[in-house]
Amino acid sequence: MYKHLFGPVPSRRLGMSLGIDLVPHKVCSLNCIYCECGATTKLTNERKEYVLFDEIVDELKDFFSKNEMPDYITFSGAGEPTLNIHIGKIIDNIKTNYKAPVAVLTNGSLLNDSSVRKELVKADLILPSLDAATNSAFKKIDRPSNHLKIEDYIQGLIEFRKEFKGIIWLEVMILPGYNDDLENLLGLKEAILKINPDKVQLNTLDRPGVIENIRAATRLELQNIIDLWNIENVEIIASSAIRKHNASFRKDTENAILETISRRPCTLEDLAKMLGMHINEINKYLDVLDQDGKIETYRQERGIFYQLKK
Ligand code: SF4
Numbered sequence: 001m002y003k004h005l006f007g008p009v010p011s012r013r014l015g016m017s018l019g020i021d022l023v024p025h026k027v028c029s030l031n032c033i034y035c036e037c038g039a040t041t042k043l044t045n046e047r048k049e050y051v052l053f054d055e056i057v058d059e060l061k062d063f064f065s066k067n068e069m070p071d072y073i074t075f076s077g078a079g080e081p082t083l084n085i086h087i088g089k090i091i092d093n094i095k096t097n098y099k100a101p102v103a104v105l106t107n108g109s110l111l112n113d114s115s116v117r118k119e120l121v122k123a124d125l126i127l128p129s130l131d132a133a134t135n136s137a138f139k140k141i142d143r144p145s146n147h148l149k150i151e152d153y154i155q156g157l158i159e160f161r162k163e164f165k166g167i168i169w170l171e172v173m174i175l176p177g178y179n180d181d182l183e184n185l186l187g188l189k190e191a192i193l194k195i196n197p198d199k200v201q202l203n204t205l206d207r208p209g210v211i212e213n214i215r216a217a218t219r220l221e222l223q224n225i226i227d228l229w230n231i232e233n234v235e236i237i238a239s240s241a242i243r244k245h246n247a248s249f250r251k252d253t254e255n256a257i258l259e260t261i262s263r264r265p266c267t268l269e270d271l272a273k274m275l276g277m278h279i280n281e282i283n284k285y286l287d288v289l290d291q292d293g294k295i296e297t298y299r300q301e302r303g304i305f306y307q308l309k310k
Contacts, residue, residue: 002059004051006077006278008070012237013127013169013201014103018063018070019280021077022084023050025269029080029109031143032131034173034209036283037078037268038303043145044083045110053086057093064098072125073098076105078279083110088119095122103127109148112156117163125167128157130195133187137179157195170197171237174204174217174225189229200234202226206287208297208304253277257285258294258308265298265307 004021011017024042027050031040073094075081081104084090091102101124108128110116120126130153132138138150161168172188174180179188192200202225205216222236256275260266268286272279286306289295296309 001276002063004056005059005063006281008067009278009281009284011072011074011284014074014125015071017072017074017076017103019074019076019278020056020060020081020090021051021079021278021280022056022075022081022087022090023077023079025078025279027079027083028107029083029145029148030107031145031210032107032173033141033143033178033211033214034175034205036207036209037279039210040079043143045145045148047083047085047110047116049086050084053089056086056090060094060098069098069100071101072103073100074103074105076280080107080109082106082116082120087116088122091119091122101125107142108157108160109142109144109153110156111160112152114159117156117160120160121164121166123166125169126160126164127169127171127201128160129171129173130154130157130188130191131173131175132179133184133191137181137184141173141175141178154191154195157191161195161197167199168195168197169199169201170195171201171203174202174222175214176217176221178214180217180221180225185225185228189231192229192231198233200231201237202234203237207290208299212299253281254285254289257282257289261295261306262308265305267303267305269303271306 006019008016008018026037026041028040029045031043081087094100094102103125104120104123105127131141132150135150202222226234257271260274268279268282271282294309295306297304297306
């Protein structure tokens with residue numbers, strides 16, 4: 001069990017992905033209402049060494065002395081990886097020592113900082129998010145930490161595209177009632193055309209978010225957005241149940257989760273602690289169990305609880 005590495009996790013977009021978490025749980029520059037990892041505990045834009053560079057390097061060394069190369073090494077986790085001041089150095093270390101493909105899952109909010117953009121250019125694949133085109137929707141959905149304006153956020157993505165030679169898959173989370181009005185949809189189209197990502201991936205809620213009364217967009221609603229935009233390379237991210245067919249989906253992990261919540265309902269964090277797994281790893285399995293109709297959720301003060309479906 002490593003402190004900062006997790007998996008390899010079967011990922012719907014990245015195959016077998018070895019995760020690296022560069023910040024403590026929910027240290028993030030946004031506090032998105034749809035976050036599956038719960039509310040942000042430290043909302044900040046401050047970049048620093050949240051996780052020690054040497055610890056990451058040691059864990060990588062140990063991992064590669066015992067394991068095969070995953071499809072990707074992915075900076076992800078329950079927080080924003082670009083907040084760690086050493087992300088560029090760590091990418092360099094991976095590219096030099098392991099020649100592994102590197103992906104970065106980022107909310108993109110720090111890309112208007114040229115030093116962050118410079119640190120990410122050696123990665124192979126960047127998956128930033130963009131959920132709104134108006135400041136009011138941005139504030140309602142992503143709840144940024146400071147006075148970050150959506151125009152600057154979008155400009156950061158445009159600048160990054162110019163400087164980055166690798167692949168960009170831009171994720172847009174659609175939340176009906178929040179960002180599916182014409183002003184946001186047309187503004188998003190305009191932004192996408194300017195950013196020019198290799199792919200746009202439309203996503204929606206898989207499971208309950210941080211606040212109540214948000215719902216997932218239906219397949220038809222997502223398709224209508226694709227038709228309205230009429231731009232190339234937009235896809236709906238495939239249903240998470242597909243992951244079941246991934247060879248790395250582990251039945252014993254699925255059973256351990258079911259057994260644990262059959263004894264008493266648990267939050268995501270409870271499950272991660274009890275099973276000694278990273279929250280992102282547990283999340284992947286909960287997606288599949290939810291799709292299969294095996295679990296259900298309810299909300300309490302301490303968060304969202306998972307239990308067996310009655
Ligand atoms: S940016 Fe990611 S980790 Fe941060 S609150 Fe939003 S969804 Fe959660």
